[in-house]
Amino acid sequence: MAIAVAALAAAATVAAVPAAAADEATSAISWGPCSDPTLVAAGGECGYLSVPLDYDHPRGEKIQIAVGRVKHKVPDSQYQGVMLTNPGGPGGSGLYLAARGSKLPNHAGDAYDWIGFDPRGVGSSKPALSCDPNYFGYNRPNYLPVTPQLEQTWLQKSKSYADACAKNNSRALLQHMRTTDTAKDMDSIRAALGADQANYYGYSYGTYLAQVYATLFPQRVRRMVLDSTVDPRYVFYQSNLNQDLGFDRNIGVWFEWVAKYDSVYHLGTTAGAVKRVFDEQLAKLSFQPAGGVIGPDEWLDVFLQAGYYQLRWPTLGDAFAKFVNQGDWQTMKKLFENFDGVGDDNGFAVYLAVQCTDAPWPTDWNQWRADNWRTFTRAPYFTWMNAWYNAPCVYWPAKAGKPVNVDGRGVKNVLMIDETLDAPTPYEGSLEVRKRFPGAVLIAEPGGTSHAITPRGNACVDDKIAAYLTTGELPPRKPGSQADVTCAPLPQPTP
Known part of the structure; x- marks a missing residue:
């Protein structure tokens, strides 16, 4: 079995990755129109990236990852880099998340190129499993x-x-569908986009993908938002x-x-x-x-x-x-x-x-x-x-x-959000990952039962996400195993 724009000017821009690293990763992405109505409405562009089926044999068989992009809306001097995304699952199509940046308050998402992608085997990526x-x-x-x-x-x-x-399905593809494979695909996307570092916004299983990526490529992580965190002890x-x-x-x-x-x-x-x-x-x-x-x-x-x-x-x-x-x-x-x-x-x-x-x-x-x-x-x-x-x-x-021994000590800052009665990813998992990421700060919503829905109109939560993506600053971290910030969950609905 989801903030003032003016502050962007002071943010560091993201440097281009050295050509050698990009060459090692993959070919470039040829951008064209999207078919997804959400991406069309957002002015997105779509394409494919060829990546190794098996990263131990980078010159061997290739597969194609479907990628979507909605580019930044601020002057280049205020650009904060690429924002990779994942909706969870595993198995969820993530192309549409390229349009997620506009959902953040105070235009906090406008400084990023939002990148959605269908992970290997998923949706529009080729081949797709069935x-x-x-x-x-x-x-x-x-x-x-x-x-x-x-x-x-x-x-x-x-x-x-x-x-x-x-x-x-291809036996070779079935043998290379692990989270580590998708994490390497993410890094190939980063390299193909010419980014030295990547930002990331992940939901549910997408938070485990983030943990694995941060463990394998800590130097490539700039900022991360993790909504409803998987406990790595129990995968x-x-x-x-x-x-x-x-x-x-x-x-x-x-x-x-x-x-x-x-x-x-x-x-x-x-x-x-x-x-x-x-x-x-x-x-x-x-x-x-x-x-x-x-x-x-x-x-x-x-x-x-x-x-x-x-x-x-x-x-x-x-x-x-x-x-x-x-x-x-x-x-x-x-x-x-x-x-x-x-x-x-x-x-x-x-x-x-x-x-x-x-x-x-x-x-x-x-x-x-x-x-x-x-x-x-x-x-x-x-x-x-x-x-x-x-x-x-x-x-x-x-x-x-x-499974990867998740280790977040090489990542400077991560913002985590979780409702304390989250069923698919129990709250204890957020506390465990916070412990493994000494640079992480956790926002808890006591008594909330919803899963992976930010940003969803809860100003206490959404404004803190927007502020973090704007300036990189996090609320102070508290000692011990506890949330660093608490926000009341959204009120229960009225029929």
Whole structure:
């Protein structure tokens, strides 16, 4: 399983990289028009960069990374360099993030060339991974393996997906999909753009990519913003078990919110009452899918979003109420499909290709079974969904490597942001990375449950990001393992 422009004049400009380094990296990018509407509206330009499939053999086979750029809007004397970005995943397309600079307050993003890219294997990059586009279709087995037959069905389904990945993609590409490979691609982009150093804005898994990049290329880092930070201690088997607890906690917070607005939703006046209605529907769907398509898996896939983003709470509350009070399963079907439930499996294929090979996973299913049932006792909603999402790693056709020992001592300053009830990337990960990056400062939003959404209109957070990108100055760092700054999260939404 996101500030005065005048101060820019005093900022240091970014020098060009020595020609030899750029030559070693790759060819240049030939820029042309973009097809993405967001980039077109932002005046962006797009192109491809050829990079080595295997950096140990730089003159061997090449692949192409799709890159987008929205250039700086200030005079060249106030230019602050390139801003590489990543939306997370792994497997998320990042081209559109080239337009993110305009979202920052006080024109703080105007001094940078914002660079979005589709990581290797993703989206418009070539080749793009695809294994089985029908994998997330309807009529899947119940996530909860209450019988040995269900468990075996899911294991066979997981093995079939891994086999399809081996059959339908280059084995060489599958073997070179690790975060270290993408970090090297990032450095190739930096070099091709003629930048001695790069700035970076990353979300979720993109924060782990930042950690790896900063460990491999500390001298190339200028400024970094990390939103919702991955804990490097747990990549990636244990991190998924840790996520399960956070998602179950957060859906409980959402139950409380739904109960608060019983006058709107009519689903119960207490969190316990709402939970009972939720559980009753889940049980019914296990026996009879609504409309023949919305079973327990689709139901949980939709409501997982309550643990990610508070901004989706009203949409989910409306769909829940319509389903219970009006028998409207069509709205739930639309949400399932809109939340990437059905369609191209590129994102899932890349997710596995990275997660399964960044670090070893247990190959003994008995360990998976024991760990997930143990976690299930504390997190019954999403534990087995997450287990089956990752189960193809048991059979993955490429070998896992050794994870990078993340070391941020060579990086001068990093700004981190995290909401303390973030489910996908638990807050403890931000504290761990802050410890490994002595130059990092952490902004915490106590009680917030949303994930990776900056800038999102929270002035306390957004203004500090803008000030950092404008001047490079960070708030003072506090001693010990704690946040350096706290900001109240955005208010919970009103239906």
